[in-house]
Amino acid sequence: MPYRKIVFANNEVYHIVNRGVADSPIFVSPKEYQRFLNLIDFYHFADLTTNFSHYMTLELKTRELFRQKMKNPLVEILAYCLMPNHFHLLLKQIKDNGISKMLANLQNGYVRYFNLRHNRHGPLFQSMFKAVRIETDEQLLHVSRYIHLNPTTSYLVKSENLLSYPWSSLAEYLHERKPIFTNPSLVLALAGGKKSYKNFVYDQIEYQRELNKIKHLTLENS
Template identity: 50%
Template sequence: MGYRKTILANEQIYHIYNRGVARQNIFKEARDYLRLVELLDYYRFKKPPLRFSHFKRLNSVQKKEFWDKFMEKSQPLVEILSFCFMPNHIHLLLKQVKEKGISIFMANTLNSFSRYFNTSHRRVGPLFQANFKAVRIESDEQLVHVNRYIHLNPVTSYLVEFKKLGDYRWSSLPHFLGLCSTGFIASSYILSHFKSGEGYRKFLLDQVDYQRKLQEIKHLIFDK
C-alpha cells in the first residue's frame, strides 16, 4: 500500500474517489449498485458486531432488533454528504467524525463489496485500485461545486440525458431533489446554501456556470 499524501483529519470534508483495477467495471447489474448503497449505510458506524453478509441473512424482525440495539447507539465514523456510483468508479463526499474514520469506513465498505462481487460473479483478485484518492475541501464554495460535479457525472459521462438525471438511482441526487429519502445522506449543510430545493436544481442545471467553475475546482476532482 502506498503512502497517502493527504492527511485525513477529523471534522474535515474530503472528495473521495476510487475505480476498478485497470479501469474495469465494478458493477454488472442493479443489485451490485444496491449492495454498495447498503454497505455505505452499514459501515459508516464504528465496529458493527456482524459482517454485513451475516446481517443480510437475518429475517426482517431480527434486522430491526439488531439495528435498534447496536447500530443506532453506535458511533459514526463518517458523515456521508453525497455520492455517485459510475460503472467503473465511485465518488463520495465524506466528513471524518472519528480518528481514521474515513480509512476504516472505506476499507470495511470496499472489502465487503469486493468479497460480494467476486463471489456473485465468480471472480478472483482485487476489484479496486489499492488506494482510494482523497482531496480536502477547503471552503463552502468548493463544497457546493464539487458536489455538483459529483452529481453531474452520469450526464458528463453520457450515461443519461440531462433531463433524466433525477432518475439516476445510484447517486444521492434524487435525495437532494426531494424525489426520495436516503436516511444516511447528510445533505442539510450543502442544501443550506440554497434558498430552496428549486434553487439547488437551478444551480445544478446552470451549464455556463458549471463549465466556468470546473476550471477552478480541477485540483479537487479526478480523471476517470
C-alpha cells in the same frame, strides 16, 4: 507499497473516489449497485456487533431494529454517486481514522461479494482510493454538483433524466427520494435550499464555466 500523503482530520470533509483496476467495471447489474449502497449504510458506523453477511441474513424487521440501534457513525455521508467503473463519496470524518476504516471495510466487503458473484479472484479496485480535502464552502458546493452531474457528463443519462438516476444522492437532495444514510442539509443550506440547489446543479452554462476552476479540486484528472 503506496503511501497516502493526506491526513484525514475529524470534522473535515473529503471527496473520495476509487476506480476499477484498469478502469474495468465494478458494477454490472442493479443488484451490485444496491449491494454497494447497503455496504455504505452498514460500514459507516462504528462498534458493529456483527458482520454484514450475518446482518443480511436477518429477517427484515430484525434488520430494521438492528439498524435503528446503529447510532455511532465513523463518518457523515454528504453525497454519493456510483458509476459503472468508479464511485464518488463526499464524507465528513466524525471519528479518528473513520474514513480509512469505512473505506477498508466497504471495499473489502464489496470485492468479496463481486468476486464470488463473478467467479473471479484478485483486486477489483485500484490500490488506493483518492481523496481531496474540501477547504471552502464554495468548493463543497461545486464538488457536490460535480459528483451529482457525473451520470450526465459521462453520457450515461441525458440531462432531463438525471434526477431519475438511481445510484446518486441527487434525488435525496431534491426530496424525490427519502435519504437512508445521506445528510444533504449542509450543502442545501449553503445553496439556499432545495430549489436553489436544483437550479445550481442544472445550470449547465455555469457548470461549464466553473469546471476548469475545480478540476484540480476533484479527482477525475489526478
